[in-house]
Amino acid sequence: MLYDITRTLTPATATWPGDTPYTVQAVLNIADNNAVNLTALHFSPHVGTHADAYYHYDEEGTHPAAMPLAAYIGRARVVTVIKRSGALSLNDFAGVELEGGERLLIHSHVSDLPDEQWADEFPHLSVELIKYLAMLNYRLVGLDSPSVDAFDSKELPCHHALRQNGLVNLENVALRGVPDGDYELIALPLKLDAACGSPVRAILRTL
Numbered sequence: 001m002l003y004d005i006t007r008t009l010t011p012a013t014a015t016w017p018g019d020t021p022y023t024v025q026a027v028l029n030i031a032d033n034n035a036v037n038l039t040a041l042h043f044s045p046h047v048g049t050h051a052d053a054y055y056h057y058d059e060e061g062t063h064p065a066a067m068p069l070a071a072y073i074g075r076a077r078v079v080t081v082i083k084r085s086g087a088l089s090l091n092d093f094a095g096v097e098l099e100g101g102e103r104l105l106i107h108s109h110v111s112d113l114p115d116e117q118w119a120d121e122f123p124h125l126s127v128e129l130i131k132y133l134a135m136l137n138y139r140l141v142g143l144d145s146p147s148v149d150a151f152d153s154k155e156l157p158c159h160h161a162l163r164q165n166g167l168v169n170l171e172n173v174a175l176r177g178v179p180d181g182d183y184e185l186i187a188l189p190l191k192l193d194a195a196c197g198s199p200v201r202a203i204l205r206t207l
């Protein structure tokens with residue numbers, strides 16, 4: 001069974017305040033006697049479900065084309081958290097088996113929001129949690145939240161901790177209706193040069 005955990009991109013899809021929404025411009029139309037419909041896309045890669053590239057927060061960081069592909073495919077553990085906002089610490093995963101996982105997908109109340117609605121409050125990662133996951137050899141952390149850091153963070157400690165510990169992230173995944181447990185994740189970034197992130201089609205396949 002497949003779960004599509006991707007937000008749909010429309011001009012109304014929620015964006016980070018001030019970020020560039022998704023727009024589709026018609027370049028050619030069949031209705032105007034052209035052979036094809038041809039469109040041009042304009043949007044921030046952080047709209048909808050996406051992978052951050054290290055370049056997003058590090059001048060020397062890699063672009064999507066050079067991000068480590070293997071991190072975005074493989075065994076993933078979906079875990080629901082109760083916390084609605086603030087940093088997720090190890091306490092928020094009490095009773096959850098994190099050992100033996102490779103990728104963690106964190107399911108919060110944000111997954112219940114429609115694609116068009118900005119999350120006024122969302123849980124985010126902590127450096128403590130990232131270091132623990134790195135120690136367990138995790139490769140990826142995905143959230144339904146729009147950021148792995150707090151909304152008003154300028155230092156972005158969690159983004160930097162992910163890179164420093166060799167992990168990658170997904171943001172704005174949509175986990176509504178996905179039972180907690182282990183799956184195969186496929187969420188490949190596009191092979192984009194120069195960009196700061198990439199949309200992904202994120203799916204979970206039951207094992």
Ligand SMILES: [Zn+2]
Binds near residue numbers: 052
């Ligand atoms: Zn992002």
